[in-house]
Amino acid sequence: MAAKRRPTAADVAQVAGVGLATVDRVLNGRAPVRKETVDRVKEAAEQLGYHALPLIRRRVSARIANVRLGFVLQKQADPFYQNVATALRREFSSRLEVSGKLEIVFVDEISARSLGKKILEVGTRTDAVACVAIEHPLVVEAIDELNLQRKSVFTLLSGISASGVTGYIGLDSRKVGRTGAFIISRMAPAKGKIATLVGSHRYRGQEVSEIGFRSFFREIGDEARLLETIVNLDDPEVAREVTTILLDRHVDLAAIYDAGGGRDGIIEAIRTHSSGQRPVVVCNDLTGATRSALIDGIVTCVLCLPVEAFARAVIDEMIASITGLRAVAPNRTLPFNVVFPENLPA
Structure with a gap:
């Protein structure tokens, strides 16, 4: 009688409904994976009796600790920026692979000097910073200074020309x-x-x-x-x-x-x-x-702007820049929603 075939990573991927590369990321920690996806991979491995199940279970419980992400947003009274801040907090708290804290700062005085100063301050005390910034030499100078400190800097919603920018995340x-x-x-x-x-x-x-x-x-x-x-x-x-x-x-x-x-x-x-x-x-x-x-x-x-998808993309790229487990996308644009009265979301 032929021996029962040993389940493979490809089998786990098929049962979990994910790609083989995703199973590899879960096994080897090569890049951040969302909690819901890791859970599906673990459940598939348990169902199949996959030999690397103990490793997957360890990955589920393992987290990169004390990650500090900084954000410089604008106009605290603007409901849009409040929505973005809420989505960023919610997305970060849902991540299985990291723990730590977000620092979200709002800048109401949109002068180049105050904005550049705030970006530099927040970036210096965090591992990576993302900002909504204007194009101005003082802002470029602040970002380039953070680049010299080997800090990742992402521009959100509006790009700028600083060579120290790690990536842009927003719309076309x-x-x-x-x-x-x-x-x-x-x-x-x-x-x-x-x-x-x-x-x-x-x-x-x-x-x-x-x-x-x-x-x-x-x-x-x-x-x-x-x-x-x-x-x-x-x-x-x-x-x-x-x-x-x-x-x-x-x-x-x-x-x-x-x-x-x-x-x-x-x-x-x-x-x-x-x-x-x-x-x-x-x-x-x-x-x-x-x-x-x-x-x-x-x-x-x-x-x-699809705020939830935006927050997910921002957290993805910032974590990738800190862990170095995958290349950061230098330009990540998202599709936007066109809303009329007839298709207002609930």
Whole structure:
């Protein structure tokens, strides 16, 4: 009688519904693996009587201790950044392979000096730091200084030119801008002015979104409808004021594209303006305010960062940079969600 075949790693992979490389990572600790995946591999190994089950069990209980991840986000009062912070904390706490703590700092004064100083401070006392940063020599200098300290630095949502940046994690801003333009070109009146707002031209992500937006209208021969871009400092009150001025000056205002923040101010201005004008509005980020505005018809469409997937990607790359168990992706872009009132998530 033939001897029973000994289960292999390939058998474990098949039963667990994962790739052979994932089983290898669990066995050898070659890269971070999510807790749910490790649990599936362990259960498959137990079911099959896999010979390396004791090692897998040790991997399940083993953790890289005292990992310190730092984050420099912006505008503490902005619900979007609060959502990001919550997702990052939740994602880190779910990780089987590491233990430690997150330090999340918000910067409300978006000056190059204060931002660069805060990035340097947080990066010096953590193992890796991720930041939402503007393009400025003082910020570049801070990141390059951390690189000399052999610290990993990731830019989030908006890239910068510092040679010391380990990687970028966010959206393809050109696609975001062109998608906003495509939606407006199809949904706004055929005539009338189109306004574009950015938080600051020093955010490379917003600058690229604006370029993509304008290039779309240039290509279809409709660039003459575009007004000069307005800076709203990502501040709701400034955004409210400039939107009110737009509505006052342009009775034929057909659409508004907001490539940055300040969306709450735009919504408030349109909602309360005496003219009752309802231009097509495309903005970023699904928050309580934009959700209500979608339902009420104030906002037409929201282009959304998938916050949970974003947090997962950020934690993945930061842990990889610390452990060195796999190469870090220098440019990790995520698909974005296009949300209308009809497909609002629950």
